[in-house]
Amino acid sequence: MAKVLIIGSGGAGLVSALAAHEAGAEVIVASKTLPTRSQTSMAQGGMNAVLGGDDTIASHIADTFRSSGGLGDEGRIAFMCENAPEAIRWCNRIGLPFSRNGEGDIARRRLGGASAPRACYAQDYTGLKLLHTLYDQCLKAGITFKNERFLLNLIVDEEANRVLGATFLDIPSGEVEEIRAESVILATGGYGALYGKHSTNSVQASGDGLAAAVRAGAKLADMEFIQFHPTALKNSSILISESARGAGGYLLNGNQERFTDELAPRDVVARAIHDEVAQSGAVYLDIRHLGEEFIDHELPQERRLAQIYEGIDPVNDLIPIKPAAHYSMGGIEVDSSCMSSVKGLFAVGECANHKTHGANRLGGNSLLELVVFGRHAGAKAAEYGEKHPLTDRESLQFAKDQNFVRGVMYFTNQIDFYQKQEMLANIFYNNVGLVRDDMGLKAVLGAIRQMQKELPFMGPRDKSKVCNTNLVEFIEFGNKVELAEIIVVSAISRVESRGAHYRIDAPERNDRMFGAHTITWKEDGVLCADFMQ
Known part of the structure; x- marks a missing residue:
């Protein structure tokens, strides 16, 4: 029986867990918080799907592609939209309490950018009710949950370019823990918390999965595109x-x-x-x-x-x-089976870039994406694990992360990282927000690189081992700084305006030069960036 490790217990993680379990895999869900506290609860408006009437799936596809600013992949958009009706039926079967119209059918409303009312909803609690329904189903299925596990790094066989599992900080005990698995699904959400008080996201949305993925050799795509909710x-x-x-x-x-x-x-x-x-x-x-x-x-x-x-x-x-900053269109680049450039490492939900949202997500497509691609990712991860049993290959990652956690306690804390975190949030909102320009972006990049140099002087004040949230928040801050550099380098590189990326010094869209995706990765710790179709 294949073992699938799912990191993140929001909607995307729970849908993936149910799908992998249904495919016969042993499933472990590890999360830094409790499942019902995820960002999915903030997706209030509804889930898009064509359920008849005058609406058509072709219109849903066209609306999604138009909203994407030309950066959406038409094949993957079609896959999502064509599977939307079954996604709604599946949610209905597992007990999601949709609102109903006078005829008793699932009620629908029109959201921004849509040509018809197709967002199926449960009052204005759609995401929250979906999350609780999914968690109930996971408990019924007997899926194993490891809560309060903070992701440190992925374990990778570099020679084979294959994921072997992940390391975590067990927050209650303060111990570093290793979980091995045939395949891993990252469902850790986006990076909106980088904007601090200028974001609709919870403080948990610190981009830990994306930071771990890029350190493990995965590629990130379109990180400059951050949607601001009106x-x-x-x-x-x-x-x-x-x-x-x-x-x-x-x-x-x-x-x-x-x-x-x-x-x-x-x-x-x-x-x-x-x-x-x-x-x-x-x-x-x-x-x-x-x-x-x-x-x-x-x-x-x-x-x-x-x-x-x-x-x-x-x-x-x-x-x-x-x-306010709301949704991260950018994320881990994945193929049509939801797998990253690292073998056996899958990603789904807001931390992934399925190339369905492009430069701007259509309202009502986030819950749809996590259901459609969550079911797909869970099945594919189980299939991969069955075909590629885990080897006994040794890894130094566990020892490295034990040493890292011990070493962080010796950081001097001469600089208050909470103040730097607030500063980062403010300069991001002002210069990497709704309106951008080259001068402002480069000023932010300079500030980020100074923070990177100062990190050893910003350690946690709390030196205790048990339930050290100060330590967790410091590691989160390190992940934010790592991703901030990638976001700003991507935004500087894209000298045009498209969707959520608007530059006053280049206000026109340039399809000839920038009708491609920004791809970023690291080689020997050095950030690399390019544009690729």
């Missing part, structure tokens, strides 16, 4: 779902005038809000006209979030909003 709460960056605009909400400027198409693609709406804030000083989301009964039935979470974090009631008040 409607985050002004003071907290808490997400207000696109479902609020899909239900008919308006965007108003400081003069309480509508100024843009609320259901245009996210990159267009986010930049329109950015420009309007600069001109009129504020932007608001208005759902008052939808009425209290509708809001409480369809948008209960959005009302509660506004009440808790802004102290206003959207039944009667305008919701002050701003764009």
